Amino acid sequence: MILEIINKKRLGEELSYEELDTIFNGYLNGDVPDYQMSSLLMAICINGMTDKEIFDLTKIFIDSGDVLDFSDVPGVKVDKHSTGGIGDKTTLVIAPIVASLGIPVIKMSGRGLGYTGGTIDKLESIPGYRVDLTDEEISKQVKDINLVITGQTSSLVPMDKVIYALRDVTATVSSIPLIASSIMSKKIASGADKILIDIKVGNGALLQTREDAEKLSELMIKIGKEYQREIRTIISDMDTPLGKCVGNSLEVLEAIDVLKGVEKNNNFVKLCYELATEMVSMGLSISHEEAYQKVVESVDSGLAYQKFLELVKRQNGDVNGIKVSDKTYNLCAQSSGTIKKINALEVGKLSLLLGAGKENIDDIIDYTVGVKLNKLVGEFVEKGEVLATLYVNKDILNVSVDRIFTID
Numbered sequence: 001m002i003l004e005i006i007n008k009k010r011l012g013e014e015l016s017y018e019e020l021d022t023i024f025n026g027y028l029n030g031d032v033p034d035y036q037m038s039s040l041l042m043a044i045c046i047n048g049m050t051d052k053e054i055f056d057l058t059k060i061f062i063d064s065g066d067v068l069d070f071s072d073v074p075g076v077k078v079d080k081h082s083t084g085g086i087g088d089k090t091t092l093v094i095a096p097i098v099a100s101l102g103i104p105v106i107k108m109s110g111r112g113l114g115y116t117g118g119t120i121d122k123l124e125s126i127p128g129y130r131v132d133l134t135d136e137e138i139s140k141q142v143k144d145i146n147l148v149i150t151g152q153t154s155s156l157v158p159m160d161k162v163i164y165a166l167r168d169v170t171a172t173v174s175s176i177p178l179i180a181s182s183i184m185s186k187k188i189a190s191g192a193d194k195i196l197i198d199i200k201v202g203n204g205a206l207l208q209t210r211e212d213a214e215k216l217s218e219l220m221i222k223i224g225k226e227y228q229r230e231i232r233t234i235i236s237d238m239d240t241p242l243g244k245c246v247g248n249s250l251e252v253l254e255a256i257d258v259l260k261g262v263e264k265n266n267n268f269v270k271l272c273y274e275l276a277t278e279m280v281s282m283g284l285s286i287s288h289e290e291a292y293q294k295v296v297e298s299v300d301s302g303l304a305y306q307k308f309l310e311l312v313k314r315q316n317g318d319v320n321g322i323k324v325s326d327k328t329y330n331l332c333a334q335s336s337g338t339i340k341k342i343n344a345l346e347v348g349k350l351s352l353l354l355g356a357g358k359e360n361i362d363d364i365i366d367y368t369v370g371v372k373l374n375k376l377v378g379e380f381v382e383k384g385e386v387l388a389t390l391y392v393n394k395d396i397l398n399v400s401v402d403r404i405f406t407i408d
């Protein structure tokens with residue numbers, strides 16, 4: 001039976017609900033081995049899936065765990081998801097902004113994957129911050145302070161956990177149908193009413209072309225309709241890292257600067273305002289113009305930053321305890337000129353090399369290390385000027401400045 005299912009997909013035929021259920025649940029239960037599931041995933045990657053198959057697979061994913069119900073929390077609950085990027089700490093900024101405007105936000109975030117960082121790892125760089133809240137704690141906290149950012153509970157789409165781990169090591173991560181089912185199942189099971197998805201495109205993202213991002217967007221909106229959820233998407237650039245910092249503590253400190261209004265003008269700040277505006281527009285059913293005004297007011301009045309501090313305190317964190325390594329290493333310009341490009345993927349790789357992420361499952365993350373860009377795209381630099389500072393805890397060999405910065 002399993003062989004027939006794999007063979008059918010290899011030939012590009014449509015699998016029935018029963019066939020998908022048999023093989024995916026068989027894998028979750030341990031009856032289908034890794035090699036057969038890997039083979040099916042690769043066939044899906046190559047031949048794609050029909051809309052019906054994608055809807056069926058999303059349902060199978062959702063049904064593998066609990067569906068959270070926050071209907072007793074008053075207000076329209078708006079969630080947000082990013083397909084993953086380098087320096088993407090937007091959740092740390094936008095969730096407090098949105099919550100400060102009276103919209104309940106329950107954000108269940110993930111850990112880093114490959115070169116991309118995860119919000120949960122970033123939050124764990126705040127000493128004491130709890131990322132393992134129970135369903136009851138989540139429910140109580142959102143009623144009390146309108147905001148929760150925690151890890152995904154083990155009962156939330158367990159199918160995604162096992163399939164994602166296998167995709168990660170079988171070069172099947174970038175399949176659009178698999179991304180759509182993975183993300184949408186988790187978002188629907190998390191109990192939000194409306195969901196904003198930030199689809200990243202570029203060399204530091206899962207998707208490399210705008211065309212693919214548009215396909216994913218269309219699919220997610222269709223899946224949302226099946227579950228009566230309003231889905232909006234934003235397609236954003238991931239050829240360039242977001243903001244100045246990549247690395248856990250550094251990114252939290254950068255997010256704090258944006259919340260305090262200290263940092264006002266770069267691609268990260270711009271994206272935060274865009275995403276927050278969209279979420280507020282969804283949550284309060286108001287125009288973008290009105291929503292944008294509210295977002296600006298939330299930051300300018302200090303309310304957003306206060307909400308962030310309230311969140312950290314409530315989840316046991318000590319914001320004053322965030323540490324970055326005091327050992328630094330500068331990358332300097334080898335010629336004068338204007339910075340044309342900063343390669344997101346190369347910055348992600350460097351940050352991983354410094355220890356800010358995991359290369360192997362057993363690695364321990366060093367929260368204090370990372371990359372801080374001193375110059376951004378469009379700026380003029382003189383030969384010898386510091387382009388980036390690396391916060392390090394180990395000896396660094398052969399960092400190629402040219403691979404990261406294109407100066408012309």
Ligand code: URA
Pocket residue numbers: 082083084173178179180182183206
């Ligand atoms: N993020 C997810 O949660 N799942 C994917 O498949 C890709 C990005």
